[in-house]
Amino acid sequence: MRALCLGLVALSLAACEDIPRKDYDDFRERTARARSEGQDGETGGSLQDLTGRWLLHALLQGGIDLGLIVELEPASEPVEGEIPRVYTSRIWLWRQDIPPVACDAGTPCPNNRTCNSYGTCDSPPLVVTTTTVNDDGTFQLIADPLDLGTEVLNSAEPVKARVIMNSRSTGPDNWCGDAEGSVVSPLTLNLAGSRFSAFRHVPQDWVCKVAVEDGEPRDCVGDEVADNKNYEHVYQALPFKCAAQPGDVEPPAPDMGVAPDGGPTRPAAPDLSAVDSMARDLTGNWLLDAKVNGAIPLQLWLSMIYTAGVDGSANLDGALRSVTASPGTPALATFTTTVGADGRFEIWLPGLSISTDLATVQADILLAGATLPDAICGIAAGQVNQPPLGALTERTTFHAEPWDPTTEVPMGRPFACPAE
Amino acid sequence: MARGTLLLATLCAASPALGNPFSAARYRGLMGTAVDASGFSVYWNPAALGTLEGVHLSLHAGGVHRDASFDRAVEANGETPETAPYNSGEGTTEAWGVVPSIAGSYTLSLGEDFGLGLGAGFYIARAGLANWNRHPEASAAEPGAFDGPQRWGTISTRLVVATPTLAVGLTHKPTGLSLGVAPAFNLVSLSLNRARNPDQSTTLRDVEGRIAEGRILLEDGEAFAVTWVVGARWDVDRDLAFAVTWHQGADYQVEGKSFIQFGTADETTANARFPLQVADSIRLAAKIGVTDWMTLRSEVEWAGWSRMDKQEAVNLDDPDRPVLMRIERAFEDTLAARLRTDFRVAEAVVIHGGLEYETGATPPQTHEPGLAESDSVQIGVGGSFQLSEHLALTTSFIVHEFVDVEVTNSIQGPPQNGLYTDHRQYLTVDLEVTL
Numbered sequence: 001m002r003a004l005c006l007g008l009v010a011l012s013l014a015a016c017e018d019i020p021r022k023d024y025d026d027f028r029e030r031t032a033r034a035r036s037e038g039q040d041g042e043t044g045g046s047l048q049d050l051t052g053r054w055l056l057h058a059l060l061q062g063g064i065d066l067g068l069i070v071e072l073e074p075a076s077e078p079v080e081g082e083i084p085r086v087y088t089s090r091i092w093l094w095r096q097d098i099p100p101v102a103c104d105a106g107t108p109c110p111n112n113r114t115c116n117s118y119g120t121c122d123s124p125p126l127v128v129t130t131t132t133v134n135d136d137g138t139f140q141l142i143a144d145p146l147d148l149g150t151e152v153l154n155s156a157e158p159v160k161a162r163v164i165m166n167s168r169s170t171g172p173d174n175w176c177g178d179a180e181g182s183v184v185s186p187l188t189l190n191l192a193g194s195r196f197s198a199f200r201h202v203p204q205d206w207v208c209k210v211a212v213e214d215g216e217p218r219d220c221v222g223d224e225v226a227d228n229k230n231y232e233h234v235y236q237a238l239p240f241k242c243a244a245q246p247g248d249v250e251p252p253a254p255d256m257g258v259a260p261d262g263g264p265t266r267p268a269a270p271d272l273s274a275v276d277s278m279a280r281d282l283t284g285n286w287l288l289d290a291k292v293n294g295a296i297p298l299q300l301w302l303s304m305i306y307t308a309g310v311d312g313s314a315n316l317d318g319a320l321r322s323v324t325a326s327p328g329t330p331a332l333a334t335f336t337t338t339v340g341a342d343g344r345f346e347i348w349l350p351g352l353s354i355s356t357d358l359a360t361v362q363a364d365i366l367l368a369g370a371t372l373p374d375a376i377c378g379i380a381a382g383q384v385n386q387p388p389l390g391a392l393t394e395r396t397t398f399h400a401e402p403w404d405p406t407t408e409v410p411m412g413r414p415f416a417c418p419a420e
Numbered sequence: 421m422a423r424g425t426l427l428l429a430t431l432c433a434a435s436p437a438l439g440n441p442f443s444a445a446r447y448r449g450l451m452g453t454a455v456d457a458s459g460f461s462v463y464w465n466p467a468a469l470g471t472l473e474g475v476h477l478s479l480h481a482g483g484v485h486r487d488a489s490f491d492r493a494v495e496a497n498g499e500t501p502e503t504a505p506y507n508s509g510e511g512t513t514e515a516w517g518v519v520p521s522i523a524g525s526y527t528l529s530l531g532e533d534f535g536l537g538l539g540a541g542f543y544i545a546r547a548g549l550a551n552w553n554r555h556p557e558a559s560a561a562e563p564g565a566f567d568g569p570q571r572w573g574t575i576s577t578r579l580v581v582a583t584p585t586l587a588v589g590l591t592h593k594p595t596g597l598s599l600g601v602a603p604a605f606n607l608v609s610l611s612l613n614r615a616r617n618p619d620q621s622t623t624l625r626d627v628e629g630r631i632a633e634g635r636i637l638l639e640d641g642e643a644f645a646v647t648w649v650v651g652a653r654w655d656v657d658r659d660l661a662f663a664v665t666w667h668q669g670a671d672y673q674v675e676g677k678s679f680i681q682f683g684t685a686d687e688t689t690a691n692a693r694f695p696l697q698v699a700d701s702i703r704l705a706a707k708i709g710v711t712d713w714m715t716l717r718s719e720v721e722w723a724g725w726s727r728m729d730k731q732e733a734v735n736l737d738d739p740d741r742p743v744l745m746r747i748e749r750a751f752e753d754t755l756a757a758r759l760r761t762d763f764r765v766a767e768a769v770v771i772h773g774g775l776e777y778e779t780g781a782t783p784p785q786t787h788e789p790g791l792a793e794s795d796s797v798q799i800g801v802g803g804s805f806q807l808s809e810h811l812a813l814t815t816s817f818i819v820h821e822f823v824d825v826e827v828t829n830s831i832q833g834p835p836q837n838g839l840y841t842d843h844r845q846y847l848t849v850d851l852e853v854t855l
Contacts, residue, residue: 023575030566031563062618062683153618187680191685298556
């Protein structure tokens with residue numbers, strides 16, 4: 001029996017591929033650039049008196065939108081002329097006491113709630129902690145554990161998190177920063193890279209409005225007043241991150257490095273010296289298989305006319321089309337370049353725009369190619385501007401073979417020069 | 421790890437079908453019912469082992485082809501014009517696979533009145549290798565769309581339940597009554613990967629434009645359980661036999677490691693447990709020799725799939741065992757009716773025909789592209805050929821058509837409303853060596 005089992009193993013292993021793991025790794029590779037971008041730089045703030053109530057708007061990792069109420073109260077009796085440094089912090093979910101219930105000495109709060117200094121009822125806070133503000137106005141607000149309830153993640157079980165808000169006060173009415181920590185239940189979510197911003201707030205700021213399609217929101221009536229959804233606009237209108245400050249690292253400009261004269265900058269050509277190349281007539285239709293950053297496949301129909309010169313070099317005029325385009329369809333891009341006596345060439349395609357049924361990709365691409373006995377191949381450089389993938393890596397490769405555009409598009413073809 | 425490697429390797433040769441659900445038990449093709457008497461009686465009905473003579477060695481190769489699709493709806497799933505190009509539309513899967521299995525038995529006489537059969541086998545009763553087609557034409561604007569619109573239900577799954585088994589059957593020859601039992605030592609291996617957001621939405625970007633879409637991978641999950649196959653058989657005479665079997669189900673607790681990538685967050689890992697419920701099933705079968713050249717075999721089967729209410733992957737690293745991922749199932753018990761006919765057209769040649777109807781376990785509201793089955797019909801033809809005194813070949817070709825399902829009331833998170841299709845074909849080849 002054991003021998004038979006081992007036989008099965010031997011027969012199977014050769015063709016075995018860990019598909020779920022490969023899919024997962026491929027996704028991480030495709031999104032690696034997105035994960036490495038957009039982290040706020042650490043900068044100091046200014047020392048401010050933070051006493052009071054704040055509405056905090058956070059955008060957590062995973063696209064989770066979160067609103068919190070934070071009340072900061074000096075931990076000791078304030079000294080005249082000094083800015084408090086140590087605060088008792090109380091944290092609530094934004095919706096815990098929505099709609100506000102008025103109270104005063106003669107009208108106590110129901111359900112174990114207490115009447116606050118703003119004349120409305122407060123539920124018991126989720127977290128009570130102590131916060132110390134540094135000289136430069138930075139402080140850590142630690143909410144651990146923070147029970148966010150079930151609505152935040154639309155989960156059956158309450159969401160519990162450990163959140164460390166690295167904050168800086170940017171003025172008398174705002175503090176903001178990055179969050180770290182993690183959601184620990186029901187799932188595990190690292191919160192590093194999450195952002196938040198907090199603004200002064202009083203319960204009376206909660207205004208009930210109902211969204212109206214194609215119109216201005218209207219005031220709530222009847223049961224709409226009790227619907228939390230009708231108050232979300234109050235905190236969602238607030239920014240969730242610090243405003244840019246002098247010295248901050250700016251995010252890439254939308255043109256992703258377009259030269260000051262308005263034209264894209266031509267990148268340095270990738271090194272193809274390791275690929276054997278020899279000149280020959282490249283006239284004809286080609287099916288170009290590419291892989292962007294080694295992960296995203298791309299197929300294009302390449303038409304070229306090769307005109308040999310007397311010195312061994314040649315002119316190469318060409319057009320790129322979608323592989324699904326019919327002959328006669330306008331080209332996505334056209335080009336003219338020269339081919340060296342060794343069959344090497346460069347095709348510069350600034351402002352290349354490739355539209356599919358789903359989206360339009362805009363890029364500035366330099367193709368560095370070599371001529372093989374039965375194909376052409378090479379490496380691409382440049383950058384994809386839309387979607388904002390940024391600069392291409394050296395793993396952006398292509399391979400093209402002759403193809404009849406009236407036939408089916410073959411799959412599973414090479415997308416790079418053959419290995420040495 | 422050795423066990424995992426074995427299972428992994430076996431799985432790679434396993435069926436792409438996730439049927440009955442994820443059944444791969446088609447040993448002996450159209451001959452495979454509770455009244456079958458062969459080496460594979462260790463699976464179908466160990467009671468038959470006592471009715472055999474001498475040594476039987478059965479080798480099985482079951483080929484499967486499956487093509488299925490899921491056309492994810494737009495409005496019914498809450499997709500917007502902005503997200504629909506990436507989260508809606510048709511996902512397809514087409515795959516081929518082969519399930520190998522082996523079984524054997526030795527039967528001896530205990531005096532004139534009793535026959536004692538001892539058997540052993542190694543079979544793959546349930547397996548699945550679902551690998552949905554990628555969409556290289558999808559816009560690079562959303563890197564997740566490459567994995568297709570069905571990715572919120574599944575991208576790829578590998579499952580195998582491999583079962584070494586022992587069996588014993590005892591026959592009282594004067595009455596034709598037989599009893600048998602087989603302990604099955606089930607080894608489970610499971611890996612799955614699907615798109616996942618922490619809030620169960622299909623959000624692609626957060627309000628700042630950062631990628632929100634994520635993935636969850638459960639890798640190399642393993643479980644083990646012993647279940648039992650118990651059967652009885654009554655051979656009234658040479659042309660009439662009845663059989664009943666009970667295949668015990670199991671609640672496998674598959675434990676492995678989960679890898680979670682939510683949007684732009686750092687990757688996290690957790691040890692996870694994922695339940696995999698397999699139904700008990702009861703089969704009642706009869707074999708009736710209508711004429712010297714024609715035999716009818718019929719079988720009805722009940723399977724208790726209602727035990728699969730939901731599947732919750734829990735985080736074993738947290739003492740509170742919070743849920744990492746929940747898949748609603750609400751499966752229903754299934755009923756199947758099978759009719760098989762055998763025509764002896766020559767001394768060494770028997771032609772088989774088969775027709776089957778089976779109710780689906782999955783209600784519309786829990787349909788999702790990972791594991792779901794609707795009502796289905798199977799029709800097949802085959803033949804058995806006595807190649808020599810000691811060697812027989814049985815082969816069958818079966819077409820398995822599932823009713824298309826249009827789901828509009830999905831309770832999955834995210835919802836999986838849309839149109840589902842599923843078509844499968846099986847080709848089985850079995851060799852039976854008798855000594």
